Structure formats: C-alpha cells, structure tokens
Amino acid sequence: MSWLRSVSCRMAERREERTGHRNARLPEHLGPPPSGFALLPWLLMGMGAFSNLFQGRTPNPWIGGIGLLVFNSLYIQVVFRAFTKEAREARSTRGALIALGVVTCLLGGLYGGSWLLFFPLLGLAAGAIVRGPWLGRTGVGLSVLAGVVAGVRDGWGAVNVAYGTFLSTMVTAAILSLSDAVRELRAAREELAHQAVEKERLRFSRDLHDLLGHTLSVIVVKSEAARRLAHRDLDAALVQVSDIESVGRQALTEIREAVTGYREGSLATDLDRARSALKAAGIEPVVRQSGPPLSAQAEALLGWVVREAVTNAVRHSGARRCSITVDGGSERVRVRVSDDGGGAAAVPASSPPGSSPSVLPGIGGTGLKGLTERLAAAGGSLEAGPGSRGGFVVTAELPGEAVGVAAV
Numbered sequence: 001m002s003w004l005r006s007v008s009c010r011m012a013e014r015r016e017e018r019t020g021h022r023n024a025r026l027p028e029h030l031g032p033p034p035s036g037f038a039l040l041p042w043l044l045m046g047m048g049a050f051s052n053l054f055q056g057r058t059p060n061p062w063i064g065g066i067g068l069l070v071f072n073s074l075y076i077q078v079v080f081r082a083f084t085k086e087a088r089e090a091r092s093t094r095g096a097l098i099a100l101g102v103v104t105c106l107l108g109g110l111y112g113g114s115w116l117l118f119f120p121l122l123g124l125a126a127g128a129i130v131r132g133p134w135l136g137r138t139g140v141g142l143s144v145l146a147g148v149v150a151g152v153r154d155g156w157g158a159v160n161v162a163y164g165t166f167l168s169t170m171v172t173a174a175i176l177s178l179s180d181a182v183r184e185l186r187a188a189r190e191e192l193a194h195q196a197v198e199k200e201r202l203r204f205s206r207d208l209h210d211l212l213g214h215t216l217s218v219i220v221v222k223s224e225a226a227r228r229l230a231h232r233d234l235d236a237a238l239v240q241v242s243d244i245e246s247v248g249r250q251a252l253t254e255i256r257e258a259v260t261g262y263r264e265g266s267l268a269t270d271l272d273r274a275r276s277a278l279k280a281a282g283i284e285p286v287v288r289q290s291g292p293p294l295s296a297q298a299e300a301l302l303g304w305v306v307r308e309a310v311t312n313a314v315r316h317s318g319a320r321r322c323s324i325t326v327d328g329g330s331e332r333v334r335v336r337v338s339d340d341g342g343g344a345a346a347v348p349a350s351s352p353p354g355s356s357p358s359v360l361p362g363i364g365g366t367g368l369k370g371l372t373e374r375l376a377a378a379g380g381s382l383e384a385g386p387g388s389r390g391g392f393v394v395t396a397e398l399p400g401e402a403v404g405v406a407a408v
Helices: 002-023 036-054 061-081 091-111 113-129 134-229 234-263 267-280 296-317 368-377
Strands: 284-290 321-328 332-339 381-386 392-399
Touching (some): 036 061, 036 091, 036 113, 061 113, 091 134, 113 134, 134 234, 267 284, 267 321, 296 321, 296 332, 296 368
Parallel strands (some): 284 321
Antiparallel strands (some): 321 332, 332 392, 381 392
C-alpha cells in the first residue's frame, strides 16, 4: 500500500499548508549573526594616540607606530575569532588576548594620555572572548591592571580608565551572550517545530493507512468477485455488491470520525472566526460568553452551531448586526445566534410556514437539520426561526455534561 502512504502524506502536507496560512505569524528576521565587524568601529578610540604619533608629539615614534600596528592586528584577530565557539576557546585565541594585554600595558605605561584608552578596548576584546565563571574575575583583574598603569601616568584619571575597562568588558560579554542565547533558543524552537510536523505527518499517514488499507483491500477483492459472478450467478454477484456498499459506508463513517477528531477546534477559535467572517461581510458582530469551561464534546458541537448559524447569516440574512451569546451553567449550556436581517429570508421559500428550517448549505455539507440530529444525539436541542422582533434566531442547548457524539 505504498501508494496510499504517498497520498496520505500529500494530504498531511496540504493540511499543514492550509493551517499554516491561517495561523501563520510574521516570520522573525533576526538578521545575520554578529561578526567581528561589529567591534571594529571601537578602534576609533585610538585615533587620539594615532594623531599624537602623526603630529610628532610622541617620543620614540617608531616604537609607538609598531606598538599601534601590533595592537590593532591583535585586536582584529581576537574579535573576529570571538564569534565562533571553537575559535573562541582555542589556545591561540587566548594567547593573542594575553599578548594584546601585554602590548596595552606597555603602550599605556610608556606614553600615558590618550594611549590609556587602549585599556577599554582591551576590555572589549576580553568580554568578547571570556565567558562563564571567569568573566567576573577577568573584568575585575583588567580594571585593577588598567587602574594601576593609569594611576602611575595620570593620577586620579585612573578611576575613569578602570571604570571604562570594567564596563566595556562586562557589557560586551552580556550583549554577546544574550545574542548567542536568543539564536540558540530560536534554532531549538525551529528544530522542535520541525520534529512536531514530521511526527504529525507520520501519525496522520499511519492512521489513514490503518483505517483504509484493509477496507480498500476488501472492496477490491469483492469487486473482482462480483465481476466474475455477474455472468453466472447474478444473485451471488448482488450479494457481493451489497457487501461492498456496507463496507464503503462503514469506511466513510470511520473517515468522518477520524477527520472530525483531527480537525476539531475550540469554541473560542470558532467565535473568533465567526467574528472575523461577520466583519468581512459588513455585519457588526457582538459576542458574549459566560460560564465555566465546557467539555471538549460540548465545545465541538456548539462550535458547529456557531459556524452554521453565522454562515447562514452571512449568506442569506442581509443583516447589519449579529449577536452571539454563550451561556454556560452546571445543568445546561446554551448558544444563541440572532441577527437583524430579513428573518424568514434565512429560511428557504419552499419551507412551509411554521415548519423547521430545511437543510441549508453549510460547513462540511451539514445544515440545520444535521445540527439538530447531532444535538439530539447528545441530549440537546436546536431551534431556528424568525425572531419575535424580526431577524433570524438559532438557539442550541446542551446538557452541562455533554458526552461523545457520533459524526453525522
């Protein structure tokens, strides 16, 4: 039955597409993952040192120029390796960070002034690399180091350098850690959603195969038997045809039950859809709901009533306002759908006055007559007709503890 599995898989895929269009939300666009380019603009903090070097205000300019080149090279190497976990945790990256710290101390201790701003840059590179329990110790250690070196050169200005170093270290680490966490959670959510879709597709395919595989095989066998017997024994052939009809009817009932259970929604969802349909038709919706939560069977039945009544109001009433009221209680649950339209216009003209409404085209081929049968099977009732003040009114009642109902 490989062909049946293929058909059922395609049916599941189409259902996913339909429900996806109905329930889809705007996709999340988080953009490309961050890279070292995000940290390069901070190198502009070293423009003061470069300006002093270019204007000849720095003693031993060759040492300063080589130090500036080495610092920038190490900084770029470190920050570009910070956004890949394997590269970030590599020993070569930690070695480059230590070398960057040594160069920063040498330049800051030798020249002071604007060269001390390389310490916050060192903290920024450290925050991009160091994660976990070592982050706090690293931030405090770099701040103390920056304060000591800056204190030797600038006195009380060391407080600002130390604070800037600590702040750049911790803020950079926090932002990058949060970005990584968000992307990991998003990837995990997408993976879980993909697994759920795959699991549901397999379940739906398996259920359809188990439901129809044996039935279709029986129908094929009996059809072949009826064809062989048709010329020799017509009565025996008719018996086979009767069996085929019985098996087909049973299969149809089972399919309806399976599909109904598979597509069953909640009353809240049906009320939201009814509100949306009425608005789209230019009818003002008024929805009121009260009472305790309902059982799943009661919600399914009342949802059918709401859908059918609202469909009829949209198609036949010409109303401007439609009211949907759900009153729940411990003994009875009632749904009332009324509009201010043409009243009797909602009942086909062929219906005799005072008679119950004829079956109208509705969801799944079921109308008011089918709904009456469904509700009666659950111990409930349905009344439909012109209202006392005009318009058309559909009222459905169910016991407070409605139980299972067979699909019609």
